[in-house]
Amino acid sequence: MRLHDFRGGVHPPSRKHLSAGRPIESLPLPSRLHIPLQQHAGAPALPVVTVGQQVGKGELLAREQGVTSAPLHAPSSGRIAAIGEFTAPHASGLPLPTIILDTDGEERWAEREPPADPFALSPEEVAHRVGAAGIVGMGGANFPAAVKLSKARQAGVHTLVINGAECEPYVTCDDQLMRERAGEIADGIAIMLHALQAPHAVVAIENNKPEAVEAMSDACRHDARIEVLSLPSRYPAGSAKQLIQLLTGLETPAGGRGTDTGLLVHNVGTAYAAHRALRHDRPLISRIVTVSGGAVPEPRNLEVPIGALAADLLAYCGGVSDERARLLMGGPMMGQPLPGPQVPVIKGTNGILALTPDEIGEAVEPSPCIRCGRCVDACPMGLLPLELSKRARGEDWEGIQALGLNDCMSCGSCAYVCPSHIPLPQYFAYARGMLAAQRREEQKARRTRELMEQRQARFERQERAKAEAAAQRRAAKKPRTAVLEADED
Amino acid sequence: MSANSFAGAPHAHDRDSVPRLMGAVLLAILPATVYGFFLFGWPAFNLLAITVLVGLLCEAGCLWLAGRPIRPGVMDGSALLTGVLLALSLPPWAPWWIGAIGAGFAVVVGKQVFGGTGQNIFNPAMLARVMLLVSFPVEMTTWLTPHPWWSGTAPGWLDGWLITLGYSTATDGVTGATILGHVRTELGMNHSLGQILPGHYQAGAAALGWTGGSLGETAEWLVLLGGLWLLRRRVITWHIPVGMLGAVLVLASGFHLLDPQRFADPVLHLLSGSLMLGAFFIATDPVTSPIAPLGQIVFGVGCGVLVYIIRTWGGYPEGVAFAVVLMNAATPLIDHYIRPRAYGRTWSGKPRPVPARAKQSPLARKSGVDARD
Numbered sequence A: 001m002r003l004h005d006f007r008g009g010v011h012p013p014s015r016k017h018l019s020a021g022r023p024i025e026s027l028p029l030p031s032r033l034h035i036p037l038q039q040h041a042g043a044p045a046l047p048v049v050t051v052g053q054q055v056g057k058g059e060l061l062a063r064e065q066g067v068t069s070a071p072l073h074a075p076s077s078g079r080i081a082a083i084g085e086f087t088a089p090h091a092s093g094l095p096l097p098t099i100i101l102d103t104d105g106e107e108r109w110a111e112r113e114p115p116a117d118p119f120a121l122s123p124e125e126v127a128h129r130v131g132a133a134g135i136v137g138m139g140g141a142n143f144p145a146a147v148k149l150s151k152a153r154q155a156g157v158h159t160l161v162i163n164g165a166e167c168e169p170y171v172t173c174d175d176q177l178m179r180e181r182a183g184e185i186a187d188g189i190a191i192m193l194h195a196l197q198a199p200h201a202v203v204a205i206e207n208n209k210p211e212a213v214e215a216m217s218d219a220c221r222h223d224a225r226i227e228v229l230s231l232p233s234r235y236p237a238g239s240a241k242q243l244i245q246l247l248t249g250l251e252t253p254a255g256g257r258g259t260d261t262g263l264l265v266h267n268v269g270t271a272y273a274a275h276r277a278l279r280h281d282r283p284l285i286s287r288i289v290t291v292s293g294g295a296v297p298e299p300r301n302l303e304v305p306i307g308a309l310a311a312d313l314l315a316y317c318g319g320v321s322d323e324r325a326r327l328l329m330g331g332p333m334m335g336q337p338l339p340g341p342q343v344p345v346i347k348g349t350n351g352i353l354a355l356t357p358d359e360i361g362e363a364v365e366p367s368p369c370i371r372c373g374r375c376v377d378a379c380p381m382g383l384l385p386l387e388l389s390k391r392a393r394g395e396d397w398e399g400i401q402a403l404g405l406n407d408c409m410s411c412g413s414c415a416y417v418c419p420s421h422i423p424l425p426q427y428f429a430y431a432r433g434m435l436a437a438q439r440r441e442e443q444k445a446r447r448t449r450e451l452m453e454q455r456q457a458r459f460e461r462q463e464r465a466k467a468e469a470a471a472q473r474r475a476a477k478k479p480r481t482a483v484l485e486a487d488e489d
Numbered sequence B: 001m002s003a004n005s006f007a008g009a010p011h012a013h014d015r016d017s018v019p020r021l022m023g024a025v026l027l028a029i030l031p032a033t034v035y036g037f038f039l040f041g042w043p044a045f046n047l048l049a050i051t052v053l054v055g056l057l058c059e060a061g062c063l064w065l066a067g068r069p070i071r072p073g074v075m076d077g078s079a080l081l082t083g084v085l086l087a088l089s090l091p092p093w094a095p096w097w098i099g100a101i102g103a104g105f106a107v108v109v110g111k112q113v114f115g116g117t118g119q120n121i122f123n124p125a126m127l128a129r130v131m132l133l134v135s136f137p138v139e140m141t142t143w144l145t146p147h148p149w150w151s152g153t154a155p156g157w158l159d160g161w162l163i164t165l166g167y168s169t170a171t172d173g174v175t176g177a178t179i180l181g182h183v184r185t186e187l188g189m190n191h192s193l194g195q196i197l198p199g200h201y202q203a204g205a206a207a208l209g210w211t212g213g214s215l216g217e218t219a220e221w222l223v224l225l226g227g228l229w230l231l232r233r234r235v236i237t238w239h240i241p242v243g244m245l246g247a248v249l250v251l252a253s254g255f256h257l258l259d260p261q262r263f264a265d266p267v268l269h270l271l272s273g274s275l276m277l278g279a280f281f282i283a284t285d286p287v288t289s290p291i292a293p294l295g296q297i298v299f300g301v302g303c304g305v306l307v308y309i310i311r312t313w314g315g316y317p318e319g320v321a322f323a324v325v326l327m328n329a330a331t332p333l334i335d336h337y338i339r340p341r342a343y344g345r346t347w348s349g350k351p352r353p354v355p356a357r358a359k360q361s362p363l364a365r366k367s368g369v370d371a372r373d
Helices: A123-132 A145-155 A173-180 A182-196 A210-220 A240-248 A268-280 A310-316 A374-378 A385-393 A397-402 A413-417 A424-477 A479-488 B018-066 B070-075 B078-088 B096-109 B124-135 B157-165 B179-188 B203-208 B220-232 B239-258 B266-271 B275-282 B293-313 B320-337
Strands: A032-036 A060-063 A078-087 A095-103 A159-164 A200-206 A226-231 A263-267 A286-292 A300-305 A326-329 A351-355
Touching (some): A123 A145, A123 A182, A123 A268, A159 A182, A159 A240, A159 A268, A173 A210, A182 A226, A200 A210, A210 A226, A226 A240, A240 A263, A263 A268, A397 A424, A413 A424, B018 B070, B018 B078, B018 B157, B078 B124, B220 B275, B239 B293, B266 B275, B275 B293
Parallel strands (some): A159 A200, A200 A226
Antiparallel strands (some): A032 A095, A286 A300, A326 A351
């Protein structure tokens, strides 16, 4: 298959060697797990357990609310200690509703009923089971996988793209998963193809992971529908839009969906989770997380129960050796800075990094833009980041939308190359926040206006009714006068 | 952890910064500058020292007036670069006040009045050169033939300062027109190129810089070398130099073929004047050139065409400064109309329809399995 190219992109130092090739180890079970109710796009899950209740491993803790949502399951057996608020895995450090589970160390599974043959199930049933297992996009997008599968089947998607690009520096969890569990991933791909009723699948892996390419090729050899491809290593090759462009030369239309191009992109971790759900009836209660960075003495790839704290992971890897280190959830290009280590791992967490100031780059004060255009060259979406940031500074909200703010996917390539060290994505985030606030205000104003108009209409109706009633009364009282008046006309 | 925990993504940066970029440009022009000192001696060095010093002082003064931090503004290297580029575009034995007025004008009127680094519309050094040329035509067209340090005719340190300070008339005996100027004058007297050029112009000598001209415009090969290094170092992109040199090459070749006695050959054009310096070091100034690659090509071609027009039919023998300043004025327009096509959109900004081939899997042909419809 001939590869195409995508525009822009950058080559940050990959620094994957820190953890690459380190076998997946299980994190010792923490005594307490913190499971946020909001780990996915859409509405938060609704708890179905009560404080003090004993739960088995894999038991339902909270069910989905609405279509775009996902249920949560107990990552281990134990007792529900509290349902309260806990620091969210977000830079704000704001608390989010969270189920707190005290583990008993028994790892006692709730009853499981795996289907005898997943391929005998209807595609709808497979998608339903993927949804019921709480599987969301494991690449960090956190979008419920079942919704994507159902919509894509209805849209007539012909090719499933399994994203093993892993273009973020440092992160090696997908690499290691492919190296060690390629057979399970291949099975998950077959199951997803069945759910999609699609004839083809591509496993796309950046060429800086030759071992993963080899392992996946071996595992997929028996299935003619699946092809394993090696991609050039360039950030952000693992972004769904750019991946589609690399594979087909097609672009997702602005405002459209990836499935418009006939392709559906899922992460390798999602395929693995689908295998676990359909073959063993295991919900998504753990994931592989890369713990790495210059301030981590022993970088590792860990299999971690959802709800373990970043502090647990870091402690297992030797702590944080530099007190100036910046803690991140995710990779350095798009990851969230963490307010502290007391933050839980969620389903979309691929990495916990502790980066030294040296790795982040010297803290340089932003200087004026010299219009060098490097951000324009780097933008994979073909935008003009310098012009966008200028509009954001000038609070020109119409102008910034006309320049395509909504097309920006916050990949950070522009800021990575900016010689003036201008924090471009922060300007865009600011603009998005202001625009959202503006929309809310407008909505409120419209609603107020509607209510005012309705009130006015009601008054007028009442006045009219009164006037009519009065007229009728008058007519009833003085029928003769009315006749006389009519005669006079 | 530390306070910067709250800084946003990306948490990585490549190593380039504005001072590093400016430093790279200065490094790239250093060989040609040093060669210029060799050819024109102490007065050339004095002139460069004056433009740089006055440029930096004016920059600091303006930042102080504006109440902005002085150190980072002066240390970003942009005023230093402006001073050097201005000196390179002046007659090497120009008196001190030409350099001082030029540098002051470049930094104050050319840059700081617009709001400082990144805000100016015109290339400050070229704007200053144009101003000087229009205001002081005699001093700005007093060219001298090279007097290398080793030739024995070069002025000593003291004589150098006397020339710079305008107390010496040594220049009278050694001046001569540039090739472009000479060609223009002679063509005006209805001489043909066949009569004009022999004895005055040799391509080899021109390339080596053994000709009269501005401090930095004579050593074409060193300028070219520096420019190529900047390309390799990715400080500049190829679009503007190729557009500019290509346009001059095409026009000069075409007209030369039409009438070789009237129009000089393309090699003379490429190796004369400040075309090479302009194409690699001046037109490529990021602040005053377009940001999109296609816009940069348009800009470069525009510069090249204007240079050729001014050289051939205009009122001045050389037109790089005019061409660059004119195209600088067109940059906002170019940037407005020429933008990259956004992903998933047509050139007009509408959502880009998916072509029919999307109905078939990119794998369909190979594996022999038909797509569903």
